[in-house]
Amino acid sequence: MSTPEDSTRPPDAGIASRVALVAVVTLLAVDAIRASGPVLDRAFTVGTLTVAATAIGTYLIAPGLFSALWLTLTRRRGSGVLLAVSVLGAARLATQLLTDQARFAAGLLTAALAITALVLSVARAAGRAAGGRQAAIGIVLGIGVSVGVQTVLRTWDPLWRGGLTGVLWAVLLVGAAVALAALGRREPAEGRPRRTWALGPALALIVMVLADPAFVAAQSGVGLVLAAAVLVLSAAATVWVLLVPDVLTPAIRVVCAVALPILVALAFLLPDVVALVAAGLAQIATGVVLAGSLSTRRPAPPGIARTAVATAGVGGLLVLVLLVYLLDYDVPLGIDNAWVVVAGAVLLALSGLRRTTPGVAPSTGEGPVAPPLRANALRLLVLPSVLLLLVGWWRPWAGDPAVADDDGFRVLDWNLHYGVALDTRVDLEQIARTIEAEQPDVVALQEVARGWVLGGGVDMATWLAERLDMEVAFAPAADRQFGNVLLSRTPLTDVQVIELPYGEGPQQRSALTARVQADDGSWVRVTSVHLQHRDENTATRLAQLDALTAALPDDGPSVLAGDFNAEPGWPEPERLTGAGWVSAIDAVGDPDALTYPSVDPQVRIDWILGRQVTFTDARVLDADPSDHRAVVVDVAPR
Numbered sequence: 001m002s003t004p005e006d007s008t009r010p011p012d013a014g015i016a017s018r019v020a021l022v023a024v025v026t027l028l029a030v031d032a033i034r035a036s037g038p039v040l041d042r043a044f045t046v047g048t049l050t051v052a053a054t055a056i057g058t059y060l061i062a063p064g065l066f067s068a069l070w071l072t073l074t075r076r077r078g079s080g081v082l083l084a085v086s087v088l089g090a091a092r093l094a095t096q097l098l099t100d101q102a103r104f105a106a107g108l109l110t111a112a113l114a115i116t117a118l119v120l121s122v123a124r125a126a127g128r129a130a131g132g133r134q135a136a137i138g139i140v141l142g143i144g145v146s147v148g149v150q151t152v153l154r155t156w157d158p159l160w161r162g163g164l165t166g167v168l169w170a171v172l173l174v175g176a177a178v179a180l181a182a183l184g185r186r187e188p189a190e191g192r193p194r195r196t197w198a199l200g201p202a203l204a205l206i207v208m209v210l211a212d213p214a215f216v217a218a219q220s221g222v223g224l225v226l227a228a229a230v231l232v233l234s235a236a237a238t239v240w241v242l243l244v245p246d247v248l249t250p251a252i253r254v255v256c257a258v259a260l261p262i263l264v265a266l267a268f269l270l271p272d273v274v275a276l277v278a279a280g281l282a283q284i285a286t287g288v289v290l291a292g293s294l295s296t297r298r299p300a301p302p303g304i305a306r307t308a309v310a311t312a313g314v315g316g317l318l319v320l321v322l323l324v325y326l327l328d329y330d331v332p333l334g335i336d337n338a339w340v341v342v343a344g345a346v347l348l349a350l351s352g353l354r355r356t357t358p359g360v361a362p363s364t365g366e367g368p369v370a371p372p373l374r375a376n377a378l379r380l381l382v383l384p385s386v387l388l389l390l391v392g393w394w395r396p397w398a399g400d401p402a403v404a405d406d407d408g409f410r411v412l413d414w415n416l417h418y419g420v421a422l423d424t425r426v427d428l429e430q431i432a433r434t435i436e437a438e439q440p441d442v443v444a445l446q447e448v449a450r451g452w453v454l455g456g457g458v459d460m461a462t463w464l465a466e467r468l469d470m471e472v473a474f475a476p477a478a479d480r481q482f483g484n485v486l487l488s489r490t491p492l493t494d495v496q497v498i499e500l501p502y503g504e505g506p507q508q509r510s511a512l513t514a515r516v517q518a519d520d521g522s523w524v525r526v527t528s529v530h531l532q533h534r535d536e537n538t539a540t541r542l543a544q545l546d547a548l549t550a551a552l553p554d555d556g557p558s559v560l561a562g563d564f565n566a567e568p569g570w571p572e573p574e575r576l577t578g579a580g581w582v583s584a585i586d587a588v589g590d591p592d593a594l595t596y597p598s599v600d601p602q603v604r605i606d607w608i609l610g611r612q613v614t615f616t617d618a619r620v621l622d623a624d625p626s627d628h629r630a631v632v633v634d635v636a637p638r
Contacts, residue, residue, distance in 0.1 A: 015378075016381075018131075020138070021085075021177065021184065024176050025085060025177055026139050028117070031159065032092065032113075036110075038419075056323075059111065060319055061312065063314065067116050067120065071304045081121055085121070087113055088110065088117045089175075092173070095109075095110050099423065115203075119307075122139070122294065127193060131295075132292065133295070136290040136294060137242050139287075140235050144232050147231045148228070148388025151225060151228040151232075151391075154459065160427065195351045196294075200316065201317050201321060201345065202286065203318045204321035205341065205345060208321075210283050210286060213451075214449075216267070216276060216279045218450035218476075219480050223462075224459050228392065229389055230280045232386060235287075236386065239378070239381070253353070254353065256285040257285075261342050263345075264282055265339075271480070289351070293348070325453075409636070410439065410441050410442075410635070411635060412630055413444045413631045414431075414443070414626065414631070415626060415627075416448055416626045417447050418452055418454055419626070420627075421624060431464070434630065441489050443488075444528035446530040447563075449482060465487060472485060475512035477508060484529065484530055494514060494525075496551075497510055501540065501544055504536075509531060513526070524635065526558075529560065529564075530563045531565050534565075537565075541572050545575055557613045559609070560609045561607070573607065582611070583609050589619060593619075595631065616635070618633045
């Protein structure tokens with residue numbers, strides 16, 4: 001029943017705050033899910049079954065339990081949202097401040113709480129007339145701001161930065177979420193959308209593509225900032241589309257639903273400008289589909305048990321897409337794992353195929369069932385993402401030019417384990433400082449992530465190249481988000497990517513080779529390679545080495561560096577030394593030096609070998625921002 005106070009309220013009161021809350025919680029959720037990749041990597045090192053059980057518990061079971069708990073404690077959906085957001089904020093701050101095993105637990109807890117808070121926030125916004133559009137607008141705004149933040153920070157998230165910057169960002173984000181949740185805590189619950197589960201595949205697409213500029217940059221071959229610009233501007237265009245109800249006709253919604261899986265497939269399977277355009281259009285299609293999925297022609301009852309099941313369904317579908325996609329790298333599916341994400345897009349598209357136009361009366365199809373949105377006010381909500389993009393575009397990011405050691409030509413080799421250290425951290429600055437201190441001419445890197453989920457969505461190739469002010473070349477291996485890199489003080493010429501035999505799998509491998517000019521004017525060919533990783537895959541590694549040596553140009557002095565996954569005395573290094581290659585560590589270093597794991601190393605599987613060169617020094621570095629130790633050599637071309 002309306003009260004006198006109710007009659008004086010504007011008809012669209014509360015819409016802006018609800019939309020803003022969904023946007024901020026979406027930002028928190030994307031941040032938490034992206035951060036859970038490096039956290040889950042700790043379980044991945046134990047085994048496939050361990051990571052599967054951990055992921056299911058985190059994404060499927062825990063969100064449902066938390067949802068039921070918060071609603072039971074509050075008995076009101078508005079207060080339940082406030083409690084969910086507050087606890088999420090506390091967990092996010094704890095994850096920022098904790099380290100090692102404590103961060104592992106806190107990171108997984110934060111991901112589960114983020115899914116719960118997002119579902120409850122979206123349900124409160126969408127469980128009313130025209131709420132589906134409002135919730136979809138909030139989600140798209142959150143995507144845009146997330147991409148803007150990553151542009152400014154070059155994809156290295158505040159969570160991993162520590163210090164005052166990371167803490168201030170966490171406090172700002174959490175404070176905004178709690179304040180917005182408090183504004184609407186007294187609003188009555190009107191129900192929730194019956195297709196809440198659509199948030200599951202939507203979140204998978206958001207984390208892996210739509211809010212992942214590193215992915216888009218890697219797939220399309222364009223610069224990171226340009227990729228981010230396409231995503232941010234696509235998000236702004238999507239908001240404009242959703243603010244015009246007449247645009248969301250059944251025909252347009254069907255076109256977007258049909259187009260969405262096709263666009264996702266193009267973004268994954270085709271490189272260059274096609275992937276860039278497909279990712280931008282997929283942003284718009286996702287927003288339109290979500291507006292239909294979350295519209296409430298007949299709201300579902302806001303019961304505790306039903307809401308808990310719906311929340312578990314969201315987390316379950318999210319983890320199904322992410323987990324199956326990632327497990328393919330260790331247990332091959334037999335098909336390109338991109339089709340797993342496409343299947344998620346199909347599921348999302350099906351959820352949006354509804355007869356009723358969002359925000360239009362279901363009985364006649366004419367006239368809004370709720371007052372029109374304050375379009376001007378909501379359009380202003382796109383400003384943060386656009387401003388962040390501009391800051392990221394003009395930000396003076398590059399570090400000081402790399403300074404080389406005057407004593408010859410220095411090469412550093414390092415498997416970076418997609419930036420994740422053994423103690424659950426992504427410390428790109430420590431990696432950069434370790435490289436910088438050695439003053440190398442060329443850096444050969446393996447397991448470099450570019451938007452990879454397990455690496456936290458970081459574009460390591462771009463970040464390190466800008467931070468060290470070095471030339472960069474990238475070669476896809478398992479996919480375009482995971483591969484080998486060469487960094488150089490001077491231009492890289494005759495750059496070639498050499499595909500290696502798949503053999504017994506389970507991952508595709510490659511090598512990256514280029515010529516570099518030393519200070520004395522001589523030229524050296526440097527190659528970064530990563531061979532198959534299972535101990536029993538000796539035959540595959542030998543076949544890969546044969547293919548590599550056959551493909552390498554014989555154009556003078558050469559250095560071959562990489563993770564061979566083979567120890568001294570094994571057939572792999574013997575094959576190379578028998579062909580005239582010289583191992584730097586064995587020639588001028590300490591043959592007992594070990595490289596893996598970085599903490600208490602047990603084996604030497606990282607190698608630098610040369611042909612037509614003389615090694616004058618070779619060392620293994622004692623640094624642990626990866627699970628491997630780096631190898632540094634000084635070379636004198638003959």
